[in-house]
Amino acid sequence: MDSLWNIVTRSQGFSAQEDDPPxxxxxxxxxxxxxTQAFKNADSYDSARKxxxxxxxxxxxxxxxxxxxxxxxNNNKDRTILELGAGTGQFSKVLVEATKETDFTxxxxxxxxxxxxxxxxxxxxxxxxxxxxxxxxxxxxxxDAVVAANTLHYLANVESFTEIARVLKPGGxxxxxxxxVDIQKVPWAQAIYDLSAxxxxxxxxxxxxxxxxxxxxxxxxxxxxxxxxxxxKDFFFHSDNITEEETVRMFMSYGAFYHCxxxxxxxxxxxxxxxxxxxxxxxxxxxxxxxxxxSLYWMEKK
Numbered sequence: 001m002d003s004l005w006n007i008v009t010r011s012q013g014f015s016a017q018e019d020d021p022p023x024x025x026x027x028x029x030x031x032x033x034x035x036t037q038a039f040k041n042a043d044s045y046d047s048a049r050k051x052x053x054x055x056x057x058x059x060x061x062x063x064x065x066x067x068x069x070x071x072x073x074n075n076n077k078d079r080t081i082l083e084l085g086a087g088t089g090q091f092s093k094v095l096v097e098a099t100k101e102t103d104f105t106x107x108x109x110x111x112x113x114x115x116x117x118x119x120x121x122x123x124x125x126x127x128x129x130x131x132x133x134x135x136x137x138x139x140x141x142x143x144d145a146v147v148a149a150n151t152l153h154y155l156a157n158v159e160s161f162t163e164i165a166r167v168l169k170p171g172g173x174x175x176x177x178x179x180x181v182d183i184q185k186v187p188w189a190q191a192i193y194d195l196s197a198x199x200x201x202x203x204x205x206x207x208x209x210x211x212x213x214x215x216x217x218x219x220x221x222x223x224x225x226x227x228x229x230x231x232x233k234d235f236f237f238h239s240d241n242i243t244e245e246e247t248v249r250m251f252m253s254y255g256a257f258y259h260c261x262x263x264x265x266x267x268x269x270x271x272x273x274x275x276x277x278x279x280x281x282x283x284x285x286x287x288x289x290x291x292x293x294x295s296l297y298w299m300e301k302k
Contacts, residue, residue, distance in 0.1 A: 036114075039087070044253070046118050048249040048250050052149060060095075061102070064104075064173055067300060078105060079105070080106075080142070081095070081099070081106050081144065083148065084147070084151065085109070085149070086119060088115050089118070108126055109129045133160035141170065142169070143172060144172050162227065165301055170301060181291070182293040183210065190209070190210075192275065193209040196254050197256070199257060199260050200255070205256075222299065226302075233297055244280055
């Protein structure tokens with residue numbers, strides 16, 4: 001298969017110059033502006049996150065194999081998975097590993113230069129293109145499956161759902177991997193996720209959780225475009241090895257907590273520290289791991 005990069009003009013790569021003029025701050029941030037502000041320190045973000053279990057990618061691949069229209073048969077060679085919002089490549093690593101013995105080609109994409117630089121250092125052999133979910137520089141019906149990990153809140157808009165449908169082949173799959181703390185097992189995490197929802201709402205991003213996962217209206221929005229079949233769901237539980245201090249760093253790396261002033265951010269940090277202390281060190285317990293729920297949502301293009 002020819003490299004998808006050959007389809008994309010060089011001008012669409014990571015080409016920002018140091019002397020580019022800064023973005024003007026406005027009261028109505030675009031989601032790209034929001035992400036740029038939140039993740040400008042990509043190395044710090046990357047070190048604060050624990051990554052994804054290999055089973056998150058394997059679960060996604062298993063659903064592709066269960067979709068007969070597009071993925072079963074004798075003519076499915078050189079199939080392409082496009083990953084949107086790859087960030088620093090944490091899910092990309094397990095996706096590439098899981099597809100090693102398959103006929104899938106993984107192409108990742110990331111709109112932010114800061115994230116793309118870290119991605120290329122850690123995954124130099126994985127093709128990376130620069131694009132956002134609402135402007136994908138690929139031909140119509142050219143992609144077999146699209147997947148995005150922990151970026152649903154940035155892609156949950158009519159423009160992105162429509163653009164993704166354009167590049168997907170008929171019968172192709174759009175999937176979202178959502179890997180977050182399991183609120184059922186550690187109810188204290190609900191308060192922190194409620195805080196993240198509060199600060200995201202300031203910039204027009206909806207992201208809220210309960211014990212069953214993400215709870216906004218993205219499903220209805222996607223189906224109302226008329227491009228997709230019903231949303232299907234699966235999940236599994238796992239745990240990450242982590243200390244109290246590392247857990248605070250993980251929560252503080254959430255994009256939501258960059259959309260507040262320094263005083264508010266320090267208040268959020270104190271809240272996280274106090275919640276963890278109350279449930280662990282202050283209660284005579286040592287935190288060594290955190291339970292996680294990895295959910296997969298997927299839908300087939302009509």
